[in-house]
Amino acid sequence: MIYLPNAFEQTDREALYALIESNGFATLISPDATDPLLTHLPLLLERGRGAHGTLIGHCARANPHWRRLEQQPTALAIFHGPHAYVSPSWYAVQPSVPTWNYAVVHAAGHARLVHEAQALEEITRRLVDTFESGRPQPWAYDLPEEFQQRMLGGIVGFEIEIRELRGKFKLSQNRTVEDRRRVAAALDEGDATERAVAHLMRARAMQER
Numbered sequence: 001m002i003y004l005p006n007a008f009e010q011t012d013r014e015a016l017y018a019l020i021e022s023n024g025f026a027t028l029i030s031p032d033a034t035d036p037l038l039t040h041l042p043l044l045l046e047r048g049r050g051a052h053g054t055l056i057g058h059c060a061r062a063n064p065h066w067r068r069l070e071q072q073p074t075a076l077a078i079f080h081g082p083h084a085y086v087s088p089s090w091y092a093v094q095p096s097v098p099t100w101n102y103a104v105v106h107a108a109g110h111a112r113l114v115h116e117a118q119a120l121e122e123i124t125r126r127l128v129d130t131f132e133s134g135r136p137q138p139w140a141y142d143l144p145e146e147f148q149q150r151m152l153g154g155i156v157g158f159e160i161e162i163r164e165l166r167g168k169f170k171l172s173q174n175r176t177v178e179d180r181r182r183v184a185a186a187l188d189e190g191d192a193t194e195r196a197v198a199h200l201m202r203a204r205a206m207q208e209r
């Protein structure tokens with residue numbers, strides 16, 4: 001269960017999907033009271049499959065996580081968006097303390113394993129197409145057949161039908177309008193990640209109007 005004050009809850013489906021698609025490297029968790037399993041891996045979102053969408057991906061066959069998914073299909077994928085330290089020196093309201101602004105999406109659902117070679121190849125091709133698409137010279141998925149089959153034999157695919165989608169966009173909503181403006185302006189002077197947080201802050205402010 002995520003701690004989610006009302007001020008920080010993001011319910012706009014488009015905003016949640018956009019964060020997933022732009023931050024596809026997720027933490028996949030199979031919960032267990034004594035031995036939770038976690039794997040860090042890229043996931044793709046199929047918006048139109050299921051009530052809340054479907055996630056697809058794969059893990060190494062040597063990774064015991066897929067057996068846990070087979071035995072206990074409940075899974076949670078966490079997508080981490082941009083995040084940044086917020087200095088109290090940026091606030092007009094004083095005294096204040098430091099904090100952290102961030103955006104995350106939790107997608108909980110039911111997993112189904114994919115073992116068929118053709119379906120596995122489709123998953124890997126889609127992952128490659130997605131993450132190569134922005135490169136000046138995308139890598140061509142053109143492997144020798146024997147090598148490809150050996151590589152496919154070393155992975156297990158899965159699909160997770162999302163049954164609950166929750167977003168926490170902690171973007172200074174608990175501060176005054178002036179403080180939010182000052183934080184966004186200060187983050188604009190930082191690196192690309194900090195500027196991305198400032199962009200989210202302004203987008204959230206527009207949404208709340």
